[in-house]
Amino acid sequence: KAGVTQTPRYLIKTRGQQVTLSCSPISGHRSVSWYQQTPGQGLQFLFEYFSETQRNKGNFPGRFSGRQFSNSRSEMNVSTLELGDSALYLCASSPGGPFSGNTIYFGEGSWLTVV
Amino acid sequence: AQTVTQSQPEMSVQEAETVTLSCTYDTSESNYYLFWYKQPPSRQMILVIRQEAYKQQNATENRFSVNFQKAAKSFSLKISDSQLGDTAMYFCAFTYQGAQKLVFGQGTRLTINP
Numbered sequence: 001k002a003g004v005t006q007t008p009r010y011l012i013k014t015r016g017q018q019v020t021l022s023c024s025p026i027s028g029h030r031s032v033s034w035y036q037q038t039p040g041q042g043l044q045f046l047f048e049y050f051s052e053t054q055r056n057k058g059n060f061p062g063r064f065s066g067r068q069f070s071n072s073r074s075e076m077n078v079s080t081l082e083l084g085d086s087a088l089y090l091c092a093s094s095p096g097g098p099f100s101g102n103t104i105y106f107g108e109g110s111w112l113t114v115v
Numbered sequence: 116a117q118t119v120t121q122s123q124p125e126m127s128v129q130e131a132e133t134v135t136l137s138c139t140y141d142t143s144e145s146n147y148y149l150f151w152y153k154q155p156p157s158r159q160m161i162l163v164i165r166q167e168a169y170k171q172q173n174a175t176e177n178r179f180s181v182n183f184q185k186a187a188k189s190f191s192l193k194i195s196d197s198q199l200g201d202t203a204m205y206f207c208a209f210t211y212q213g214a215q216k217l218v219f220g221q222g223t224r225l226t227i228n229p
Contacts, residue, residue: 031215033215033216033217035217035219042219042220042221042222043206043217043219043222045216045217045218048215048216050215055215056214056215056216058216088158090160092160092217097215103162103165104150104162104217105162106152106159106160106161107159108157108158108159109158109159
């Protein structure tokens with residue numbers, strides 16, 4: 001069974017550009033969450049989707065958005081990139097969501113560097 | 116607000132020793148889960164152990180066990196017979212009913228020395 005797959009793994013963008021990151025959850029998993037990891041702020045929750053509906057959103061500006069497709073694959077988009085957006089973006093999937101009692105599986109992350 | 120605090124930024128022990136990582140959390144919720152995740156240099160987060168708040172019995176997974184003190188809001192991880200492969204960042208995390216998210220501590224960098 002394939003794990004959580006994130007693409008691209010590494011990317012470099014210029015300030016002001018936008019970026020789209022993709023996450024394919026484990027087959028059968030309907031919940032996808034996104035987290036940002038930085039040395040200064042640690043791991044912070046971005047948003048969670050379940051069956052194409054955003055159920056929760058973290059405290060990030062509107063430049064950060066996401067969506068989930070009918071096949072549970074998810075994308076997150078960051079517009080007007082800032083230097084501070086440089087981070088590891090982690091995607092996680094589970095059958096029912098973080099509180100469902102199911103194990104939450106993480107992908108290897110997408111490393112974003114903004115220059 | 117829900118918070119998770121890991122007071123040990125770094126720890127280092129010799130192989131085969133036992134090590135305990137500390138975690139405290141703050142919540143007014145009564146229904147929640149606690150987790151320990153391991154993040155090796157590959158950066159993939161791997162679940163080590165999980166504890167349901169309503170269970171009084173401490174969770175155990177092979178060499179990993181927790182000491183869950185609900186009244187004190189403490190959730191420490193004990194690693195017995197530590198191995199070189201245990202070297203990683205360890206994160207304590209928490210979720211509660213309706214949250215649909217994990218709240219993470221700042222992490223403890225654990226190094227197992229040969």
